[in-house]
Amino acid sequence: MDTREDSAVLCAEQSSLLDPSLYGGAGDTLISDSSLLNNEASHPLKVYLRVRPFSKAELANNESQDCVTIENSEIVALRAPKDSSTMKNCERGIGQSVHKFTFTRIFGDGTTQADFFEGTMKDLVFSFANGQNGLVFTYGVTNAGKTFTIQGTPKDGGILPRSLDVVFDHIKGRQYAKMNLKPYLGNDVMKLDPSQVKQEEATKASLLSSLKEDHMKTVLSSSNLRSLASEDAPANDQGVDDQYQFSAWVSFFEIYNEYVYDLLDQFPTSKNQKRPALKICDDQLGTSYVKDLKWFNITSTEEACKILQIGNKNRSLASTKMNQQSSRSHSIFTIRLLKLSHGDDPGVLGVSEMSLCDLAGSERCNKTQTVGDRLKEAGNINNSLLILGKCIAALKHGQNPKKAGYVPFRESKLTRLFQPFFCGKGKACMIVNINQCASTYDETLHVMKFSAVAKQVVQTIQPRNFDFMSPRIVGKDGKVITEMDANVSMEDLLSEDEDDEVDISILSSEDLLKKIEELKEKLMSERQSKLMLELQIRKEMGEAMYQQMVQLDETWSKRFEDFRETTEEQLENRLEMYKKAIKNHAYRQAMEDLEEDYVPLDEFQAEQEKVEERDRRIEELEVALGLRKQFGDEGGTDLLSSVDSNSRALDALTKRCQEKEKIILSLKVQIQNIRDEADLNGRRLAEENDMLKQHLKIKEQEIRGLQNLAEKAIQLEASVTDLQGQLDASRKIASTVDVCEPKPKKGLFSSIKNTMSGTPKKAKSVEKTEETTGLARKKPLLARK
């Protein structure tokens, strides 16, 4: 881990050309600003606010709702317009509708480019010309005026051309005419041989020729600036200061989707060709720089502006090819000034650097981006800005020594390049651009809150001895020509951070071998600590999974129980209902049957009497028949006549009996019908009963399914237990690894590999004991089920 990041206290790392003995010579006009070269104490990060005027279209769209009120040169008030989320939240009782912010200085919408340059950049540019490093970055939502502030228009240049103009005014007449000393790595200088110089000249000519005539017209001319330039810009006193000469170089690159692209490199002509992405490396002092970035020697502001224009053209070409807007990337224009001794073959006395960074719009992705590449792009932009915000917050937080903590500079390309400036490399300043539109109020408020935190960051620059910081001159093969300081050790040459991409071309083979050995040892210990960490994580994950499984098991058991209870209850209710229905039906049927068979008592008695009467008559007739046979016809005539009359009565009775029998028969038929109907109802009831039984079976199947689920949960629990067993075994094995004993390279690697691959085998014995405990744990669960 980078120890520099561990401390949030703004450390001093380097600040080239800060030795007053080199720049403080009597009569050096720039040194008149002595405060710049004092052993500088801490000072808050300068944060300037620039408010853009409304465009005609914005005024027509009713964007002007008095959202921004500048109270004085340092305080601005923001009032939420009625349709903003801030106002809606405020109406709900969350937050407030008016916010006040303090800045180093506030510039209203009437500020001219010249006034803005005067008020913000003057000190920084003077410092740069004096050998101090500087960084300026603009922050704000899209369309807030960031590019306008940095680049300006051809007629009215921004801070970049104005800074160049001041620098060229300062070095006028003292420019080193040759191109054979060129910036190299972070802070060094490469001495080019004549063939390289020719190549350098040809590359520059080819680059400048790529700017077509029509573009040339849009290039800012230095005279435009001079008319507006500061009157108190430092004048050059050549008579006194001509023992020095200067060489100015520029580079221009962008960070898009976390890739660094050189904007001054030839743009690929074919559609299938990708722009080559550049790497960020650390130099011998741990300062990050963009490797293989193209540097161009410039001799005037016009030349620099042409190069800026070419870079802009490449940027917009990339934009159209990729269907993106310019504001989607962060662009960084850097000027390096080499201070050289006098003569034809000068020595390099120092290198200073000033970077102007036009950050991408800070709008959040929920407003503007939704899907696909746009979301990825927005994510990357927002990530860089988020990390920048985190770094600034961490720096602010770390100012309290008790709270010093990790500053995540290395988490984005942008902050990695900004890091040296927050660690003492030079002065940094932030320009916040806002518009006053009501529709972007919420985003603007977000920007202001960000800058409020930035404003509290305290920057410390502690200059070191110049000898220590002396830039090295290297030959065309990259080998050092001028000796390095003996105090600079190998540790200084390479960054401590394993993640850094180290530019190994700066080391000799012995140094490399030594470094490889050190790195191997570091790798071993890192691997061991990683292994321990992995084991710890595995253990924690195992425990978390086990907890989850137990919870899952409990939840399922509870759900299963609930389901079983409700199903049983439902079935019992339905059974009761059917039983009641059957009872009712049987009762009704019995009542109906009873009604059908009912004969009134009077009728029954009358019939009974008639039957008795008929039996009596039959007896009388039988008696009369016996007498006739005994006493002959005469004796029986009377009797016969009475018998005749009796037999007629008998016939009548028989007829009536037959009628009654018919009635009885029809009654029997009716009874049969009723019985049939009862049978039918019985059958229906039996069918319903079958259906109910089937329903019960389905419910039972569902219950069995739930039981299976519960069993699976138990199995999962068992596997968690196994995992935990393996984990414990691995931990035991890991603890036996001897971290201190140096071992041969292959032996150690293979030993770690063996240890790692052997872990599960050894863990088996532990597994068995764990299995039993696992089963023991499972049993209560099963018992519950």
Ligand SMILES: Nc1ncnc2c1ncn2[C@@H]1O[C@H](COP(=O)(O)OP(=O)(O)OP(=O)(O)O)[C@@H](O)[C@H]1O
């Ligand atoms: N101070 C100003 N005075 C007049 N016009 C301005 C000012 N600031 C910005 N503008 C105009 O506002 C518009 C947007 O400005 P600019 O392109 O600089 O915004 P930006 O923040 O760089 O946007 P993006 O992030 O999308 O690149 C331009 O037309 C520019 O000319």
